[in-house]
Amino acid sequence: MAEKIATRASYGKALVELGAENPNIVVLDADLSGSTQTKKFADVYPDRFFNAGIAEANMMGMAAGLAVSGKTVFASSFAMFASGRPYEIIRNSIAYTNANVKICASHAGLTVGEDGASHQCLEDLALMRAIPGMTVLNPADDVSARALIKAAAAYKGPVYVRLGRAAVPVVYEEGTQFEIGKALRVREGKDACIIATGIMIDKAVQAADLLAAEGIEVRILDMHTIKPLDKAEVIAASKECGCIVTAEEHSVIGGLGSAVAEAVCEEAPCKVARIGVKDIFGQSGKPDELLKAYGLAAEDIAAAVKSLKCK
């Protein structure tokens, strides 16, 4: 059984390391520093941590002001309150100014669990992807989260990073390289391609194992960067594997599935099935119960691959 670590914990760890490497980094939070794990940074670098209180709009505005003054700013809250609530401030004060702000949003998706629909943000990738100049990242596990947080810190400009609450299996070897905008081939196969993002990578691997037992060999792409999308890998998947199943812990509207479908339709049409939340709100429950109930289990991905009848 693989070790399980929540990507928000990876974020907290990476922030402390970044704080030592770069004295220019400042961190903001909106009264959730224990949950988002920015408290780890605050404990070591209290002078560079600012609590905005429960005021996410102003947190993003202050982040913009700090960034245009030369700081590399990390701003965190739950995904719902880090993307939806301050959306327009992110658009106008952060993205329009190309401010060097990294919005690191934890507790994204259904796996927030018991807190229920009000806290289960299923639209953040769609919202952030629509903003010009915004880079959108969605790491799968501890190794990729730490690597992508560091890549975001090194990148100049606004970045949205989606992080989860629940502990998820570590799927990558320590030291695996991740580059913004470059999808990672997790497994090779020519019968179909599963393009997954975030914690759905682990489910995709399980699905691929189920399919392999039936003689279906699928390629898996980790699309950790939702924007800019690695179109070359999407087109290659279409041409070489014949059909694509996308998998995301997000609405099927506007996120990875939409991005892949757009690229495929324009450049290399093939059948595409989208695994994601079907335009409905979540509810309270345990993370794995919820993923099953909303059709985001490994079995659902495997069934989608078979339904496309590529092979």
Add this chain to the structure above:
Amino acid sequence: METVQLQKIAQTVRQHIIRQTYNAGSGHPGGSLSAADLLTALYFCEMNIDPANPGMKGRDRFVLSKGHAAPALYACLAERGFFPVEDLVTLRKMGSKLQGHPSMILLPGVEMSTGSLGQGISAATGMALAGKLDGDPGRVYALLGDGELQEGMVWEAAMAAGHYKLDNLCAIVDHNGLQIDGRNEDVMNVMPIAEKFAVFGWNVLEIDGHDFEQILDAFDMAKKCKGMPTMIVAETVKGKGVSFMENQVGWHGKAPNEEQAKQAMEELGGEL
């Protein structure tokens, strides 16, 4: 600088506001005219800035939180030498760096892109935080509209600036009493402004926003106040300087036609 000289510059700024909005065929003359004296005092007397080096270290920064008063800001920047005065007539035209609301990416000298109300004061709060972190001697100024105070985000920023004791931040409310839909008191009452900021932990000063001595004195008092940000509530007249625009709601977001522009310029001692 002598008050008389500042008054003369402010008159030139007002002429530019009329010329710009007339040439653009749209824009916001009323709130630009009410802010003209405050901006003139900042750009020609108060702030430590260098048009030849807009990114100068240790400079003072200004954020036009009421971004629709862009014509007043552009007039000051041009007259101060940040860009040629001739460019002012490109306001709101395709390809111009003079966007309908200020863009820091396009126009050097603009410290923050604004236009969406409530966001400028929040960014200014972040700038002041950065200044404190770096021990930067520069001060941060922000100008808000009175209608803008209806945005909840203003009060989030006010709370934060008070909490972090940002005495390097000086905000000003251009209190002309009018907004798009009518008088503040009819649309959504914002009074009392001074008392609200005081209880949020600000040093509050109340002045006549068209009296240069009072404006400059207030900036001095703000500098001397330690441990809290300063809010200057400036009583102003919307449309100030143009008789038919003064205190008229209709001139919030409407450009003068040729005849109106000519009359306005005559009153302001200039030519269209």
